Amino acid sequence: MTKDSSNIQKWIEGIPYEIAFWNNVYRWKRPFDGLMKWSHYGNFIELECFNASQFLENQENPLVLDVGAGMSYATGNYINKGGEKTPLDIHYVDPLAPFFNKILKKYKKNLPEIDFGMMEYLSAFYPDHNVDLVIIQNALDHSSNPLKGIYEAVDTLRVGGKLYLNHHPNEAEMEHYKGFHQFNICAENEKLTIWNKSERYDIAELLHVFAEVETATAESGHVIAIITKKSDVPYDLLGDKNDKRVLAEALLQQSFSSFSFAKRLRMSLLYWKYNFIQFVIQGLPWDLRMKIKRLIKQA
Numbered sequence: 001m002t003k004d005s006s007n008i009q010k011w012i013e014g015i016p017y018e019i020a021f022w023n024n025v026y027r028w029k030r031p032f033d034g035l036m037k038w039s040h041y042g043n044f045i046e047l048e049c050f051n052a053s054q055f056l057e058n059q060e061n062p063l064v065l066d067v068g069a070g071m072s073y074a075t076g077n078y079i080n081k082g083g084e085k086t087p088l089d090i091h092y093v094d095p096l097a098p099f100f101n102k103i104l105k106k107y108k109k110n111l112p113e114i115d116f117g118m119m120e121y122l123s124a125f126y127p128d129h130n131v132d133l134v135i136i137q138n139a140l141d142h143s144s145n146p147l148k149g150i151y152e153a154v155d156t157l158r159v160g161g162k163l164y165l166n167h168h169p170n171e172a173e174m175e176h177y178k179g180f181h182q183f184n185i186c187a188e189n190e191k192l193t194i195w196n197k198s199e200r201y202d203i204a205e206l207l208h209v210f211a212e213v214e215t216a217t218a219e220s221g222h223v224i225a226i227i228t229k230k231s232d233v234p235y236d237l238l239g240d241k242n243d244k245r246v247l248a249e250a251l252l253q254q255s256f257s258s259f260s261f262a263k264r265l266r267m268s269l270l271y272w273k274y275n276f277i278q279f280v281i282q283g284l285p286w287d288l289r290m291k292i293k294r295l296i297k298q299a
């Protein structure tokens with residue numbers, strides 16, 4: 001099995017936690033209301049350290065993708081055009097979309113459906129090189145191959161379009177490489193760096209032929225990068241043929257796993273374990289939840 005398809009197998013193990021988390025945020029009134037208060041849904045687009053509204057105002061019908069959107073609707077879905085609050089053509093994209101859309105239905109939430117898409121293969125979902133802005137917040141480091149995710153996101157952009165990244169520094173280290181957390185993102189000497197125990201990439205260096213990378217550390221401590229597309233992404237970086245091999249291998253590996261009763265039971269138990277934990281946690285007041293989180297991190 002190639003490294004890419006074995007990373008996909010590890011990535012699949014992160015799915016039960018993510019679904020259990022959102023299922024219980026939407027189940028309980030308090031966390032759901034808290035989420036909606038924090039998110040900019042229904043308001044102007046707002047991103048840390050980047051005036052997205054100004055950037056988009058000058059485009060005819062700007063197209064925006066929020067990739068790895070989860071169910072947070074964090075970014076805001078309006079821009080100011082000629083003094084008018086104008087709806088933005090924004091697509092919320094996530095590989096767990098089929099599960100998330102079921103959660104939306106189950107709890108009868110009147111929010112836009114989420115589009116199915118995976119950042120490592122994003123150009124297959126949005127092939128027209130016409131996207132103005134791709135936003136990836138707190139999700140690049142959850143993917144099985146963040147470097148490919150960046151190449152693919154840049155490929156979907158028009159020349160001059162921007163990829164906006166916003167991430168907690170070194171999440172995989174903090175989360176002990178569990179679940180979706182297989183990669184760290186940091187601003188090493190203000191250079192966007194992606195790394196784990198076996199790989200390390202200087203993103204500006206890798207992209208310099210076709211994109212420009214600006215990196216900053218926000219007041220919140222988040223690592224921000226704004227990547228502007230200068231020209232087409234070289235075809236060999238997108239590697240369609242390699243993608244087919246990786247996905248065919250991952251598919252076969254998954255079907256072998258599904259023959260094993262023990263493996264199916266393990267995934268099912270993982271989901272119900274996390275669903276129970278999240279049922280209890282999301283039902284608690286926010287302050288108490290934060291205290292427990294701090295205690296767990298210190299332990």
Ligand SMILES: C[S@@+](CC[C@H](N)C(=O)[O-])C[C@H]1O[C@@H](n2cnc3c(N)ncnc32)[C@H](O)[C@@H]1O
Binds near residue numbers: 068136143180
């Ligand atoms: C922590 S949530 C972040 C949600 C939202 N962006 C935010 O900041 O509130 C991470 C999301 O990334 C998604 N994700 C994981 N791997 C991904 C991939 N390969 N491509 C796109 N999204 C992915 C997960 O399904 C999950 O919904």
